[in-house]
Amino acid sequence: MAWPIRAGIFTLVLTVTLSACSGSSGRGQRQRAPHQPPHPVWKRSLLKLLYEQGVDQYLGDFTPMLSEAANDIVQHTFGTGEGPRCLLGGDYTMATREGSSSELMIFLEGGGACNSLLCQATPVASPGMPRFGILNPEASSNPARNFNVAYLPYCDGSVFSGDTAIDTDDDGVVDRYHHGLKNLSASIDVIASTFPAPDRILLTGNSAGGFGTDYMLPLVRKLYPDTPIDLINDSGVGISRPGYVDFVSNEWNATRFFPDDCNDCVSEAGHTTGYHIYQLNEDPNLRMGFMSTKQDSVIADVFVGIGGEAFEAALLPEMEALAAAHPERFKSFIADGTSHTFLQAQFSREVEGIPAYQWVADMLSGSADWRSLSD
Numbered sequence: 359m360a361w362p363i364r365a366g367i368f369t370l371v372l373t374v375t376l377s378a379c380s381g382s383s384g385r386g387q388r389q390r391a392p393h394q395p396p397h398p399v400w401k402r403s404l405l406k407l408l409y410e411q412g413v414d415q416y417l418g419d420f421t422p423m424l425s426e427a428a429n430d431i432v433q434h435t436f437g438t439g440e441g442p443r444c445l446l447g448g449d450y451t452m453a454t455r456e457g458s459s460s461e462l463m464i465f466l467e468g469g470g471a472c473n474s475l476l477c478q479a480t481p482v483a484s485p486g487m488p489r490f491g492i493l494n495p496e497a498s499s500n501p502a503r504n505f506n507v508a509y510l511p512y513c514d515g516s517v518f519s520g521d522t523a524i525d526t527d528d529d530g531v532v533d534r535y536h537h538g539l540k541n542l543s544a545s546i547d548v549i550a551s552t553f554p555a556p557d558r559i560l561l562t563g564n565s566a567g568g569f570g571t572d573y574m575l576p577l578v579r580k581l582y583p584d585t586p587i588d589l590i591n592d593s594g595v596g597i598s599r600p601g602y603v604d605f606v607s608n609e610w611n612a613t614r615f616f617p618d619d620c621n622d623c624v625s626e627a628g629h630t631t632g633y634h635i636y637q638l639n640e641d642p643n644l645r646m647g648f649m650s651t652k653q654d655s656v657i658a659d660v661f662v663g664i665g666g667e668a669f670e671a672a673l674l675p676e677m678e679a680l681a682a683a684h685p686e687r688f689k690s691f692i693a694d695g696t697s698h699t700f701l702q703a704q705f706s707r708e709v710e711g712i713p714a715y716q717w718v719a720d721m722l723s724g725s726a727d728w729r730s731l732s733d
Contacts, residue, residue: 468565472515491705518570520610568594596630
């Protein structure tokens, strides 16, 4: 299905056939994972610096024009104007669902990216909430089935990071609205109002939403300063090429998310491993799990353009570097092949005989079985 964009740019919506998982994990009752108490150094350095750079400037600015119950979810829709909106100017909408636990999952959806070199991105925020994989409240194998859920569709083309509007053909009419920061800010305000005191937050997303967890993290921490956060990045793990991160960050006006004092947040090779190490360095109340295939064709071939072999050659040592920096709080799940995303599309996919849903369950329970896996 193709979506036109002015000036001859076209977007492509990639549709994946998804299946829900069922069955028992067979590892007994899930228990809450242990976390260290909040660390004042992180609050003083990283958060203060990022806020000085303006990542929190839109918090409290936008409220939904409509919040409407639909079956077991509440749909929150924002007007356009200068606030939250999608790539072509349409309304932004997100959804919440109450669970039976005191824990909260914030899920960021995927759907490509759009810049002046390549524009393949979902331009519409579809209402509703998928019920596949980790979002399926009926699947007994889903370790987050009882969580309260906030679901953020993706439609801004800037992996949730942008804060700009672009006239691609200089005709005086905006062609691309990269309002990712406003979409995130408006959404986290709704989330904090709906779920003010969760015991723990699972911040996660796939593809563009995996990348988006980088940008949502400081906003979540702003409104939940003392809550343990488990972050699972599915297929947005920051393997890139020289100059690409700087290019898209500048075009989308997203450079403020990289701390000025983090000189190695983006390596010369273009990877953001240093940024993730920095986040873990500064916040002992944060844990991370990264998921990818070795030669993810959507990232390696379509968007980054380095090819599967180069992607794999970079991916494995970068994951090892993260694990070496924080062996207790970082693990990875790396599968063979070229497929893309796990949490919805391949929640039963096994690595070293462990299904993705069990790896997530082990992380959330604080099990000693949670470890880095690679085919």
